Amino acid sequence: MKLIAVGRMKDRAEVALVERYLKRLRPKLDIVELADGRGSPDEIKRKEGQAIVAACPAQAFVVVLDEAGRNFSSVDFSQNLAQWSALGRIPCFIIGGAEGLDASVVNRADATLSFGTLTWPHMLVRIMLVEQIYRAQAIAAGHPYHRSGRP
Numbered sequence: 001m002k003l004i005a006v007g008r009m010k011d012r013a014e015v016a017l018v019e020r021y022l023k024r025l026r027p028k029l030d031i032v033e034l035a036d037g038r039g040s041p042d043e044i045k046r047k048e049g050q051a052i053v054a055a056c057p058a059q060a061f062v063v064v065l066d067e068a069g070r071n072f073s074s075v076d077f078s079q080n081l082a083q084w085s086a087l088g089r090i091p092c093f094i095i096g097g098a099e100g101l102d103a104s105v106v107n108r109a110d111a112t113l114s115f116g117t118l119t120w121p122h123m124l125v126r127i128m129l130v131e132q133i134y135r136a137q138a139i140a141a142g143h144p145y146h147r148s149g150r151p
């Protein structure tokens with residue numbers, strides 16, 4: 001699996017949180033960090049969008065992180081991730097930068113994933129995504145990391 005994310009994660013506390021889950025993932029998640037674009041907000045989105053689309057493997061199953069995207073329960077996300085992986089296409093997650101995502105990226109999406117209608121900082125989205133991928137794998141494996149607690 002692959003994650004294409006705009007921006008370099010420098011904060012040690014954030015890096016440690018990503019690493020906490022990243023080292024447990026099977027299959028692994030390769031993270032490709034893209035440099036922040038420069039210029040006006042529109043130019044930034046366009047340049048970052050070009051770089052994101054160029055970094056997507058041709059056959060990838062592209063999952064765009066978007067607050068206007070689809071809300072999954074963790075169990076639903078686990079089942080969908082298994083289905084996407086079974087297609088024989090590499091799941092490729094995308095997180096935009098401070099200006100958000102260009103339409104060219106949203107149009108490339110095979111699926112979208114929302115963490116609610118709140119806008120989150122992109123580095124926090126990265127941390128939450130790797131945790132949810134780990135949770136999805138734990139659910140699929142029947143590992144007790146995930147406890148639904150719901151009746």
Ligand SMILES: C[S@@+](CC[C@H](N)C(=O)[O-])C[C@H]1O[C@@H](n2cnc3c(N)ncnc32)[C@H](O)[C@@H]1O
Pocket residue numbers: 064065066067068094095096097098099100101113114115116117118119120121122125
């Ligand atoms: C700081 S946000 C961008 C905000 C930008 N003004 C916009 O309207 O998209 C950076 C990235 O984090 C991700 N993101 C932020 N909030 C999200 C949410 N609630 N669900 C899913 N992804 C989110 C998206 O990929 C977004 O492009």
